[in-house]
Amino acid sequence: MTSNTDPKGKAKAKAKATDMSTTTTTEIQPQATTSRPASIGERPDDLELMGIPSVVSREAGERDPLLLRDRLISDAHLEEIRQRKKGGKLADFYETQNSRINDLLKPLHTLSQEAEQDAADNALKVKLAVNISFAANTALAILQLYAAISSGSLALFASCVDAVDPFANLILWLAHRASDRAEEKKWPVRGSRFETTDGEYIVYGSIMGGVNVILIVMSIQEFVTHKGDDLQKFHLPSIVAVCVAFAVKFALFIYCMAIRKSSSQVQVLWEDHRNDLLTNGFGILTAAGGAKLAWWIDPMGATIIAICIITVWTRTVYEQFTFLAGIAAPTEFINLVTYKALTFSEHITSVDTVRVYHSGPNYFVEVDIVLPPDMLLWKAHDIAQELQDQIERLKEVDRCFVHVDHEVDHKPVSDFFCFEFLGGKDTVEMKDCIWVWVMADLAAGCRNIERTFR
Numbered sequence: 001m002t003s004n005t006d007p008k009g010k011a012k013a014k015a016k017a018t019d020m021s022t023t024t025t026t027e028i029q030p031q032a033t034t035s036r037p038a039s040i041g042e043r044p045d046d047l048e049l050m051g052i053p054s055v056v057s058r059e060a061g062e063r064d065p066l067l068l069r070d071r072l073i074s075d076a077h078l079e080e081i082r083q084r085k086k087g088g089k090l091a092d093f094y095e096t097q098n099s100r101i102n103d104l105l106k107p108l109h110t111l112s113q114e115a116e117q118d119a120a121d122n123a124l125k126v127k128l129a130v131n132i133s134f135a136a137n138t139a140l141a142i143l144q145l146y147a148a149i150s151s152g153s154l155a156l157f158a159s160c161v162d163a164v165d166p167f168a169n170l171i172l173w174l175a176h177r178a179s180d181r182a183e184e185k186k187w188p189v190r191g192s193r194f195e196t197t198d199g200e201y202i203v204y205g206s207i208m209g210g211v212n213v214i215l216i217v218m219s220i221q222e223f224v225t226h227k228g229d230d231l232q233k234f235h236l237p238s239i240v241a242v243c244v245a246f247a248v249k250f251a252l253f254i255y256c257m258a259i260r261k262s263s264s265q266v267q268v269l270w271e272d273h274r275n276d277l278l279t280n281g282f283g284i285l286t287a288a289g290g291a292k293l294a295w296w297i298d299p300m301g302a303t304i305i306a307i308c309i310i311t312v313w314t315r316t317v318y319e320q321f322t323f324l325a326g327i328a329a330p331t332e333f334i335n336l337v338t339y340k341a342l343t344f345s346e347h348i349t350s351v352d353t354v355r356v357y358h359s360g361p362n363y364f365v366e367v368d369i370v371l372p373p374d375m376l377l378w379k380a381h382d383i384a385q386e387l388q389d390q391i392e393r394l395k396e397v398d399r400c401f402v403h404v405d406h407e408v409d410h411k412p413v414s415d416f417f418c419f420e421f422l423g424g425k426d427t428v429e430m431k432d433c434i435w436v437w438v439m440a441d442l443a444a445g446c447r448n449i450e451r452t453f454r
Contacts, residue, residue, distance in 0.1 A: 154302035159283030
């Protein structure tokens, strides 16, 4: 393949960006045009094996059209900023900016390889975290249930309710096992959404909320019906049992915290151990205070623990619901996808639209790129296919769809079709569009019948 470069065609860049969670239009005039000594119908024998290096000739790590490297702050300068009075936040900002710039400049295939290597390295750790947490929570649930029943403390009952979650860990374990063994033909995304579609969040969260409401009612009843200032009996074995549970939970919390970013399941376990630490610690203090200081400390502690558990589970259920409903990805990740698409190949002149949204814990990505209108079909296909494959290898991405266009001035198909068919009406209602599409289907059917009898 030969390359002819116009000396007057210096690299020009212009960016037209709207809200990147909806539509992003970014244009870069190509630095070079590539010609192929072949006719329109000519095609290599095995394009999938030999075509990609010639099409995607320059990686994002080599191309820096926006001059982002000039924005990097050196370590020495960062240290100087940190030494200033109140310079810590500014230094943290520049460190975050350096990290994002490095991610943008890193070749896309390198990010994909790092994600795959990270998943492979942490596979055993994730499996251990799930299995050990399930076994430990089952044993600790029995231990804390004994402590609550033997002491009669409402605060220990409240901490026990939060700790009695082997069912939740069983669901996580089953989801982890199912996602590992998912058949690709039956589950194209390899079961990555199993943990959010199960009852772990919504069903189990609803059960936890209901149980804690009952505990609040019991605590209020204790406030109303209790007479006198007599203290509760101090039961040392119960306190010791909860302290043992606290120590085990702390060890699991430290272990899961180190690998929580490698799996959404470990993230859930880390949050669960963190919540158990807070409830167990507060339960020990209020149960002992109710037996040694004042009787009302125990029901007060139970009420506070129950309200905290309800609040945490409400936030968790809401967050997972937004994931299932398809909330947009963070702006930083959308920026990463946009920059990678824009600099993926010198033939990509614009990035018309980028949409990244949740479909479960991971993302679906939609990218519309613009290629020269006279580019050969096989070359346009290979650029889009390779971009799609590279983005799908990122650990946060389940699926990626790359659409190829030759201009950025078009309207959405549905809006344009309805507008033309309805005679240029300024406002188009849903019933009008439905009627238009029905008429379009009838017209298409008539054309097919006409071809049949022709």
